[in-house]
Every structure is written in C-alpha cells, then in structure tokens.
Amino acid sequence: MLREIRPAIVLLLALTAITGLAYPLAMTGIAGTLFPVQAQGSLIEKDGKVVGSALIGQEFKDAKYFHGRPSATLAPDPNDSTKTVSAPYNAANSGGSNLGPTSKALADRLKEDVDKLKAENPNAAVPVDLVTTSASGLDPDISPEAAQFQVPRVAKARNIPEDQLRQLVDANTKGRLLGLFGEPRVNVLALNLALDRAVAK
Amino acid sequence: MTVIGWFQIILYCAIVVALTKPLGWYMTRVFNGERTFLSPVLRPIEAGIYWMSGVDEKREQHWLTYTVAMLLFHVGGFLIIYGVMRLQAMLPFNPADQSAVAPDLSFNTAVSFITNTNWQNYGGESTLSYLTQMVGLTHQNFLSAATGIVLAVALIRGFARASMRTVGNFWVDVTRCTLYVLLPICIVYTLFLVWQGMPQTLGPYIEATTLEGAKQTIAVGPVASQVAIKMLGTNGGGFFNANAAHPFENPTALSNFVQMLSIFVLGAALTNVFGRMVGNQRQGWAILAVMGVLFVAGVGVCYWAEANGTSTMHALGLTGGNMEGKEVRFGIVASSLFAVVTTAASCGAVNAMHDSFTALGGMIPLINIELGEIIVGGVGAGMYGMLLFVILAIFVAGLMVGRTPEYVGKKIEAREVKMAMLAILILPLMILGWSAVAVVLPTGVASMANAGPHGFSEVLYAYSSQTGNNGSAFAGLTGNTLFYNLTGASAMFVGRFLMIVPAMAIAGSLAAKKSIPPSMGTFPTTGGLFVGLVVGVILIMGGLTFFPALALGPIVEQLAMNAGNVF
Numbered sequence: 001m002l003r004e005i006r007p008a009i010v011l012l013l014a015l016t017a018i019t020g021l022a023y024p025l026a027m028t029g030i031a032g033t034l035f036p037v038q039a040q041g042s043l044i045e046k047d048g049k050v051v052g053s054a055l056i057g058q059e060f061k062d063a064k065y066f067h068g069r070p071s072a073t074l075a076p077d078p079n080d081s082t083k084t085v086s087a088p089y090n091a092a093n094s095g096g097s098n099l100g101p102t103s104k105a106l107a108d109r110l111k112e113d114v115d116k117l118k119a120e121n122p123n124a125a126v127p128v129d130l131v132t133t134s135a136s137g138l139d140p141d142i143s144p145e146a147a148q149f150q151v152p153r154v155a156k157a158r159n160i161p162e163d164q165l166r167q168l169v170d171a172n173t174k175g176r177l178l179g180l181f182g183e184p185r186v187n188v189l190a191l192n193l194a195l196d197r198a199v200a201k
Numbered sequence: 202m203t204v205i206g207w208f209q210i211i212l213y214c215a216i217v218v219a220l221t222k223p224l225g226w227y228m229t230r231v232f233n234g235e236r237t238f239l240s241p242v243l244r245p246i247e248a249g250i251y252w253m254s255g256v257d258e259k260r261e262q263h264w265l266t267y268t269v270a271m272l273l274f275h276v277g278g279f280l281i282i283y284g285v286m287r288l289q290a291m292l293p294f295n296p297a298d299q300s301a302v303a304p305d306l307s308f309n310t311a312v313s314f315i316t317n318t319n320w321q322n323y324g325g326e327s328t329l330s331y332l333t334q335m336v337g338l339t340h341q342n343f344l345s346a347a348t349g350i351v352l353a354v355a356l357i358r359g360f361a362r363a364s365m366r367t368v369g370n371f372w373v374d375v376t377r378c379t380l381y382v383l384l385p386i387c388i389v390y391t392l393f394l395v396w397q398g399m400p401q402t403l404g405p406y407i408e409a410t411t412l413e414g415a416k417q418t419i420a421v422g423p424v425a426s427q428v429a430i431k432m433l434g435t436n437g438g439g440f441f442n443a444n445a446a447h448p449f450e451n452p453t454a455l456s457n458f459v460q461m462l463s464i465f466v467l468g469a470a471l472t473n474v475f476g477r478m479v480g481n482q483r484q485g486w487a488i489l490a491v492m493g494v495l496f497v498a499g500v501g502v503c504y505w506a507e508a509n510g511t512s513t514m515h516a517l518g519l520t521g522g523n524m525e526g527k528e529v530r531f532g533i534v535a536s537s538l539f540a541v542v543t544t545a546a547s548c549g550a551v552n553a554m555h556d557s558f559t560a561l562g563g564m565i566p567l568i569n570i571e572l573g574e575i576i577v578g579g580v581g582a583g584m585y586g587m588l589l590f591v592i593l594a595i596f597v598a599g600l601m602v603g604r605t606p607e608y609v610g611k612k613i614e615a616r617e618v619k620m621a622m623l624a625i626l627i628l629p630l631m632i633l634g635w636s637a638v639a640v641v642l643p644t645g646v647a648s649m650a651n652a653g654p655h656g657f658s659e660v661l662y663a664y665s666s667q668t669g670n671n672g673s674a675f676a677g678l679t680g681n682t683l684f685y686n687l688t689g690a691s692a693m694f695v696g697r698f699l700m701i702v703p704a705m706a707i708a709g710s711l712a713a714k715k716s717i718p719p720s721m722g723t724f725p726t727t728g729g730l731f732v733g734l735v736v737g738v739i740l741i742m743g744g745l746t747f748f749p750a751l752a753l754g755p756i757v758e759q760l761a762m763n764a765g766n767v768f
Contacts, residue, residue: 004266004270007255007256007372008274009277011253011256011376012281012344015250015340015375015376016281016336016340018246018380019339019344020335020340023387023388023426024339025335027388027401027425027426028403031391031392031401035396038395038398039401039402039425041419041421042398042400042452043407043409050407051409051412052419053409055448056419058409058411058417060412061413062413065412092326092420093326093327093442094447096557097554098526098650098676098677099651099677100556100655101511101558101559101560101758101762102511102560102654102767103651103655103768110517111517125518125520127521128514128520129529131519132525132527133525135446135526135553136448137443138443139528139529141529141530177453177454177455181455181458182532182535183532183535
C-alpha cells in the first residue's frame with residue numbers, strides 16, 4: 001500500500017496543474033481571441049458606457065419602457081449583514097424565489113401582480129411569465145405575448161401609436177432555433193434600446 | 202404539452218442513443234490501453250506523468266489496492282479544495298476580493314466536490330474567487346468524474362475477466378480517462394459554449410449603468426471551461442448560484458440542448474463499454490433499454506405536470522404552465538426535460554428551480570435520485586449502481602426457477618448478493634435517517650423555506666440529493682448552517698464511498714471466478730423479459746423504501762393543491 005502514496009501526491013498535483021490551471025487559462029486565452037465579445041460577457045455599450053449585457057436582464061420600472069419579469073434576487077442588507085433584502089436583477093447574486101406550488105406567499109404575490117396588470121390592460125389575458133419570477137432572477141427575455149401586453153401602457157407613456165410599437169415588438173421577437181429548440185422570446189433590453197432609438201429619430 | 206415539445210424529447214433520446222456506440226468504442230480502446238487518434242499528442246504527457254509519479258503502467262492492482270489508491274487520491278483532492286477555499290483571500294485570481302470561506306462551508310464543499318455531488322451551499326459568484334473555481338472546483342470536476350468512470354470500468358472488468366486477481370491499475374485508468382476522454386471533449390465543448398455567449402475571462406465583475414440609470418454589478422469569470430466539465434462529468438456545481446438557469450451559464454436554447462446531451466453521453470456510452478468488454482454488445486443495449494424505459498416515463502409525468510400548472514395559477518386565469526422559477530428561453534419542455542435528465546444522471550445542474558415545480562413535477566427528480574441515479578446515472582456511478590440492481594434482479598430470477606443465477610458468464614453467489622444489498626441499503630439509511638433527524642430538530646426545521654408538506658419535501662430532497670451525490674436542490678432550504686453542512690457532508694461521503702467499496706468487492710470476487718459458457722438453462726439477459734425484470738426490481742425496491750416518505754411530501758402536497766389549500 002505504501003507505494004501508492006507517491007502517485008497519490010505526484011499524480012494528483014500533475015493532474016491538478018493540467019485540469020485546474022493549464023486548461024482554464026489556455027481556454028481563457030483561446031476563447032478570448034476567437035470570441036472576444038462573448039468571452040467578456042456580451043456587453044452592450046451606449047455612448048461609450050456599459051449599459052448592461054445582452055444576456056443579463058435588468059430592472060425596468062418606468063412606464064415608458066417595456067418591463068421584464070419579476071425577479072427574486074437578493075442582496076445583503078446594508079444595515080445588518082446577516083440579513084438579505086430584495087434587490088431585483090442583482091447580477092452578482094443570482095437565484096429564484098424557491099416558492100413551492102402550495103405556498104401562500106406565492107399565491108398572494110401572483111394575485112397582487114395579476115390584479116395590477118389587469119388594471120393596466122383589461123383587454124388581454126395576463127401572460128404567465130409576466131407574473132412569475134425566473135429561475136436566475138436575471139431572465140433577459142419575456143414572451144412575445146408579454147411584450148404585446150405592455151404595448152398600450154408604453155404607447156400612452158411615450159405618446160406614440162400602438163401600431164408602431166407592435167411592429168417594433170415583432171421586429172425584436174426571436175423564434176425557435178430551426179423552428180424547434182427553445183421558445184419564442186423578446187429580449188427586453190434590446191427592445192428598449194430599439195425603442196429609444198426609434199423615438200430619437 | 203405540445204407536439205414540438207415531444208419532438209424535442211424524442212430528438213434528444215435519439216441523439217443520445219446514436220452517440221452511445223461510437224463513444225463506447227472509443228472509451229473501450231482507451232481503457233484497454235490501445236492507441237487512439239489522440240495518442241501522438243497525449244502519449245508523451247501520459248508517459249511523463251507516470252514517470253514523475255513512479256507508476257508502472259504494466260502492473261495491475263488487486264481490487265483492495267485499487268480502492269485504497271482511489272481513497273488516497275481523494276484525501277489529497279479534499280485537502281487541495283479545503284486549503285484553497287480557506288486561503289483564497291491571500292491567493293491570486295481574486296478580483297472580487299472574496300474573503301476566506303467559513304470552515305464548515307469549506308468542509309461541506311470539499312466533500313461535495315470529491316464525491317462528485319457538487320451540492321451548492323455556497324453561492325458561486327458571491328463566495329468564491331476565480332482561483333477556487335479553477336483549482337478547487339474545476340480540477341475536482343475532472344478527477345471525481347474520472348474516478349466514477351474508472352470504478353465502473355473496474356467492475357466491468359470483474360465481469361469480463363476470468364480467474365484473475367487484479368482489476369486494473371487505478372493510476373493508469375484515471376490518467377487515461379482524464380487525458381483521452383474528458384479533456385479533449387471539454388476543450389471543444391468550452392469553445393462551443395463561449396461561442397453561444399458564455400463568458401471566459403479573468404477580468405473583474407462588470408459595473409454597468411442600466412438604461413434607467415441604476416447601477417448593476419454583473420458577475421463574470423472563467424465560466425465556460427468549468428461548465429464544460431461540470432456537465433460532461435455529471436458534477437453539476439454551478440459557477441453561479443442559479444447554476445444552468447443563469448443566462449451566462451446557459452445562454453441559449455442550443456447551449457441548453459447540448460448541455461443536456463453532455464450530461465448523458467458518457468454514462469450511456471459506458472453501457473456499450475460494458476457490452477464490448479463482456480463480448481456481447483446486446484448486453485449493453487439491454488441495460489440501456491432498462492434506463493430508457495424509466496427515463497421516458499419520468500419525462501412524461503414531469504412534462505405533463507409542469508405544463509398543467511398549479512391550481513393557484515388556474516384560479517387567476519393564468520395559462521401556459523408553471524413558469525415560476527423557469528426561464529423564458531427554455532420554457533416548460535426544456536425545463537422539465539432538463540430536470541429529469543439532471544436527476545436521472547447524478548449531475549444536479551438545474552436550469553429551473555426544482556423547489557418551485559408542481560408537487561408531482563418535483564417528485565420525479567426526487568424519485569430519480571432515490572432510485573439510486575441508475576437511469577444512465579452519474580458517469581460511472583450510474584453504471585455500477587445499475588449493475589448492483591442487475592445482480593439483484595438476476596438473483597430474484599434465479600430464486601424463481603431454483604437455479605444458481607448467472608450473468609454474462611459469471612455465477613452470482615451469496616457474496617455478490619450480500620454486497621449488492623449492502624450498497625443499496627446505504628441509500629435509505631442516509632436519506633430517511635437524516636431526514637427524520639432533521640425534521641425533529643428545531644435547527645433542521647428552521648431552515649425550511651416553505652411551510653406545509655413542501656417544507657418536508659425540501660429536507661427529503663436535500664438528503665436524497667446529497668446521498669445520491671446529485672447536488673440539485675429544492676433550493677429554498679437554507680443549507681449553509683452548521684447542522685446541514687455537517688450532516689450533509691456525512692450523507693455525501695457515505696453515499697459515495699460505502700457504495701463504491703462493496704461494488705469493488707464484487708469486482709474483485711467476480712474477476713477471480715471462472716467464466717462458464719451459457720447453457721440451455723441460462724436466463725437470457727439481452728431480451729425484453731430481462732429488461733422488464735430489472736425495471737420491476739428497481740421500482741419495487743425504490744417503491745417499498747421511499748413511498749411512505751413521498752406520501753408525506755409531494756403526494757400529500759398534490760392532494761392539498763387540488764383541494765385549493767395553501768400554506
């Protein structure tokens with residue numbers, strides 16, 4: 001058995017060096033050369049400043065923007081570091097609500113949000129993704145229905161025709177890959193950037 | 202449920218089956234020590250490692266030596282992870298200034314990664330430095346996966362060999378598995394993932410100013426290189442807290458589909474390795490068929506339950522299924538399929554929050570884990586777990602006809618059956634034992650996030666996941682407490698190693714036996730009757746053991762939900 005000690009140490013260190021250092025560092029170098037944008041986090045710049053990542057959702061509260069899904073992410077409480085406070089779209093601490101199907105807290109939250117959205121747009125059915133929190137709390141997308149649902153509110157806030165907005169939503173709707181994989185979706189940040197550009201014209 | 206949804210599921214199964222044979226062929230060559238097309242590049246590195254560590258690649262080991270070598274290797278791996286986590290504040294590659302990880306959390310995480318569990322009591326982006334992610338976690342993702350695979354190979358050799366005292370050389374197997382199987386696939390895979398949008402950088406977290414003028418700190422890091430092995434090695438520990446639900450850890454529907462494939466391919470290919478090594482590939486296909494039956498049944502139930510939604514949602518007029526804790530780009534079908542895949546294998550990565558699944562939808566992952574993760578299973582671990590059930594099934598068949606049972610030319614006798622039972626009984630001991638302790642202790646109950654039966658499900662899931670070395674969670678449970686860190690670590694440790702030792706004892710005992718040619722009275726183990734028998738034994742064992750606990754958790758919750766109760 002004693003002669004197994006040397007390989008246990010040397011072989012472990014050698015494989016650690018290969019898989020724990022050489023491999024990730026080499027991949028960082030190669031990926032950074034081949035796909036520099038993605039490797040850095042698909043960042044979006046506007047007027048030379050980083051406004052976010054194409055893949056990471058951000059919080060929109062203003063009526064003149066399309067809103068993303070509710071987010072359950074948390075941040076440490078600034079007054080008491082042992083506690084956490086709600087901090088939607090905190091991209092340094094991803095996570096979901098973890099509320100179960102029979103949770104009263106979830107049932108109450110759903111009802112409150114549905115009522116709010118019904119008041120905002122009584123003419124359409126409330127899309128389920130607009131009242132449920134995503135798994136990561138950073139979902140960059142909403143369903144096309146959820147974007148269309150918000151058109152009346154945004155149109156009113158911006159004072160532009162609904163038809164123009166609906167076209168903008170359609171132009172920013174991505175279908176399934178090869179008609180098969182994933183679900184149709186609208187990237188909220190991309191849509192809002194396009195909206196700002198369209199209005200500026 | 203939609204046609205397009207089912208089409209994705211069928212396509213997924215078809216690709217896994219299509220990859221089984223070529224990968225099985227390649228892996229068989231690797232573990233037989235034959236040349237492969239990568240040998241010109243990798244052979245010098247391999248020989249260099251043996252030379253430095255004083256390994257004689259021609260010398261094979263007795264099963265006990267093989268097991269001890271594996272355990273020594275893990276002691277070292279444990280020390281590296283624990284050391285790096287405790288010292289990360291002083292070490293390089295720490296742009297986010299993460300402080301040292303607490304002792305109990307470091308202990309839990311170190312055990313979690315050497316056992317291929319990757320239970321996440323840590324939150325990646327808020328706790329760990331880049332160095333810890335690379336040297337602590339990425340390296341052990343490789344080595345614990347390689348260990349699982351080579352143990353399965355050693356057990357397969359036990360079946361394939363006759364009248365031999367040895368089962369292979371652990372050092373050679375683990376080196377070859379890492380260099381020839383895991384590393385080449387991961388290099389290509391990493392590039393694919395970055396192309397899809399996954400970050401791979403050592404730079405600091407991004408400070409962005411959102412369109413509405415708020416500050417947003419965006420965590421990045423060397424993500425893709427870790428995610429590649431996390432999936433391929435069925436490890437599952439996330440770079441980020443939200444794991445494969447995080448848009449950086451799973452950016453597109455395509456990256457999601459490929460990640461699901463990579464969870465299953467090596468485990469499925471091992472059934473083919475088994476068939477090739479015992480000299481009849483149909484033996485391997487029969488085992489894959491057992492796995493396939495259980496898998497498709499699980500996917501069907503989970504997809505149906507999630508597409509159905511909850512009664513709370515129905516009451517509010519919400520349609521489109523249960524989207525709480527799911528991402529829009531994956532939707533219901535890719536989330537349900539991922540949940541079943543990750544728990545059928547012992548991966549434990551999640552692209553949706555299992556805690557927010559419907560009661561029945563969340564019960565399927567729980568059952569998958571409690572059956573021992575033998576539906577393809579963790580790389581290697583699934584194969585040796587399944588072979589234990591096969592031994593039991595063969596034993597039952599032998600009892601029915603009153604003949605000494607045989608499997609692939611080996612007599613299955615008292616020693617093998619005892620060892621198989623010992624390994625299988627570890628699961629209920631740890632899962633039900635620790636769950637029972639947790640729900641009577643105030644400190645255990647205080648960690649539950651949901652009230653009512655769902656809170657119990659959270660605890661049951663936590664110990665199932667850790668004992669089964671899965672690592673997924675009903676993540677509402679606050680696992681980062683002294684009680685859960687220590688009891689969980691014991692569940693992971695026992696669940697991994699007390700399963701391995703009896704399996705290796707069987708390997709040694711089988712290798713020493715003579716091989717007997719099949720006769721008229723031999724029970725054929727390549728047909729539908731055999732597949733049905735093994736499925737039956739698995740379901741009866743799992744059902745009898747875990748049904749009472751499931752009745753208290755998900756089943757009663759489903760009934761309460763139908764009655765419109767909330768807690």
